[in-house]
Amino acid sequence: MLNQERIILMTKMASYEENEGKKNVAIGGYFRGDYISLQLIRSVINGTLAYFIIVGMYVFYDFEVFMQEIYNMDIMAFGKGLIVRYLITVGSYSVLSYIVYSYRYSKAKKSLKCYFNNLKKLSKSYEREGK
């Protein structure tokens, strides 16, 4: 026989699975450490690419001056300056990514907790009927 309460619960869960649930299940499938590390690695790659583009534009902008000074300037100091700026840029971008993705992970987990509670409710409802 059709149990109306159960059908309403299943409908809400199916609707969740089709909409927000897809993203949340994908996030919830990872352990917290794994998820955040994966996102941080991708952020570091993106940050590095963006930094190289900005440095490229800067060098190209001052290209003539750069070409003239390249033999006179201290390559080590210039390289050190580049690396320090790189670490600061990518470091701050990684901190920002860490904050954003930890927040997203905890939100996804909270939402999935609701969903799993509903699953338990559903399972109990079937067990009760089975008895």
Add this chain to the structure above:
Amino acid sequence: MTNLLVLKEQLKNFYSKNDAFIIPGLKFLMAFVALLLINGQLGYMSRINSPAIALIAALTCSFLPINLIILIAALFVLLHLYALSIECAIVGLAVFLILFLLYFRFSPKDTAVIILTPLCFALNIPYVIPISMGLIGTPFSTVSVSCGVVVYYLISYVNGNAAALNAMEEESVIQKFRFIIDGMLNNKAMIVAIIAFVIAIVIVYFIRRMSIDHSWTIAIVTGALASLVIVFVGDMVYATQISIIGTFLGCLVSIGIVWVLQFFVFNVDYSRTEHVQFEDDEYYYYVKAVPKITVATPDKKVKKINIQKKPALKQTSVNKK
């Protein structure tokens, strides 16, 4: 007032029944207007500079996610910049790449703002964007709005200096490069616009969250005034040479548009009919969930009706015998 509420309910009903067509329709409209405006402002590559190509691209966009629509619009811009000069295209590519690498990484929900901001600038109603984003977004929307402003000023700068760039044909690549980058970095109007929009979004966001009556209307007006003040101060300090009357009129029109939008769109929960399928051991279920439409007016209006006082009951003395 009741007529407006009735209209609002009718719009909600219309949206619930036809949402499968409305979202692609809106995407098509946004993409089409954006591509037409890009072709109008730039239009240096004759092969893509026709309404027919814009129409075909917009029709394709109506079925794509918003991020791909932005990619297609960026591609159009880059193609036009490439037709003008390769240095422009390189600067444009660098700006878009930095935007995509750093900002789109977080897949924010308001990426459509990056197309809508230049659109509203081109239609002379730029203040619609910061006020709307303050009403429906968070302070993090300042990033997407700033990116939209940068994209608009890039296009506008190239449009305004195309003749100068063409005249620089014989100059070296480096000179042209410096010309474009200087124009972008020293663009005071762009910096003033970004500051004005950021402050407007923050003001609107904090005021509309206050628990006072008509907080949304107060937020809209305050945000618009704040951005006007900053734009005028910026004009005095940096001599950006903006048209004061034009800005003021644009601001008034923007306030009107946002007020209409907040009444019909922002305050309403447009829940949609959903079709779900699932099964258990006994049955297959095909469920159509139709949301119940209820009148959800944010301001409670209490009508006091003069209740006529009932005449006091006359006590009749009963003579007890």
